[in-house]
Amino acid sequence: MNFEIINPSSTEELLGTIKSLQKEKFRFGAGCTDLLMELKKNPEENLTVINLSQVKDASFTGIKKTTNQFRLGALFTAHKIVINEELKINFPVLHQSALTLASTQIRQVATVGGNLCTASPSGDIACALVALEAQCEILGTTGKTRTVPVTDFFMGPRKTVLKSNEVLYSISVPVNNKLSKNILSGFIKVGTRRSMECSVVSIAYHIQTDEHGNIINAGVAIGASAPTIRFAKEACEFLIGKKLKHISHKEKEKFAEKVLSYAAPITDIRATAWYRKEVLFNISKSIFE
């Protein structure tokens, strides 16, 4: 493993660095827990790493709450998500996904932006963010930003919509203040162990009801079941208008079938495609039990 490194300490320096490296091979490193593993196994020649972990700007590292959203800087760590009480109350799915990510040590340095940009089909935080229909704010070298829904952020395994002159700036999660108390929200991760495990299959769900218990908003995303994390739109729409506490066995099965229609899993070292589908069907049903 051998590379050069540049350590910008501000957004301005960072953009200058990205600009200056447009004709060279470069990678971003934040927590570096994925990047170093990759470079140890497959060293690249003449590579420059742009080290994001010394960027100090709060817009990159902090969290900001406004009336209708939480904005997490791309460098916000998994540990910071875990210990944030407001996130835990408003988005249990996000809290749980961060808490099941790798291990205590990895969570100290691993960032939310890294979890998205590594674009793994089994990304934990990423799966929760898809269920929450978060918005990605992307910063270009010109200093201009553009916003992309996280559901459109992934192009394939390890591929995102980021261009070579762009960097992920923040992730915003919409909050519905009226509804936040009536939620069924969580993250189910199936693997062979409970810690340090890459999901065999995972599901993130965030379902909100009105004061009468009728579902008025639903977000469901599946991980490790397709080339990218997928938002199960039809399954979400199926839930709208139903009473959360009175979903029949048949409706649960119908919901699970709709979730499953978004899955196109592969057989690999962790599980067979058949197993992934069976498990996904069962955990989809189990959300309501």
Added chain:
Amino acid sequence: MKEQLKNNKTKMEVLHEISFTLNEKKVSCKIKASTVLLDLIRDFFELKGTKPGCNEGECGACTVLVNGAPVNSCLFLAVNANGKNITTIEGLTNSDGSLHPVQESLVQHGAVQCGFCTSGMAMSIKALMNQYENSQHVPGEIRSEFPTRDEIKKYLEGNLCRCTGYVKIVDAAEKLFAKED
């Protein structure tokens, strides 16, 4: 590694100068960009208590504290140690050479067998103590005044031990918090 650094210099490789606090002592050195903290600690500072296990962030044998929080030093770029406060197992021991309560408890509970995981395990337990001492760290993962057995297990999830079966290690950690009460 000092030799290696010299060789690298002749290849016109850029060396990065970093300064940080290592076990309460201010240190500085010049390193390659790709040097990880584990290699810097073991090969340059010759502190061999931090163990290289899997070298891929799975086993936690190389756990050290960065500003009091546990990290896998095999996946931590040494350049990012700049300006930080790093504690290794050597820094856990009291200045008079006597063992830290974490180490004492591990010994008393027979929580050490081959010993390869022990320094990482001790650092993680110390980090958990830090989290409780520093109330700013407390919410979320941990709520009560001291951790439950399950919370200790969850916290130590990134430290593998292939000898003890963990029971005695968790016993040792649990006793440590009970004592503080």
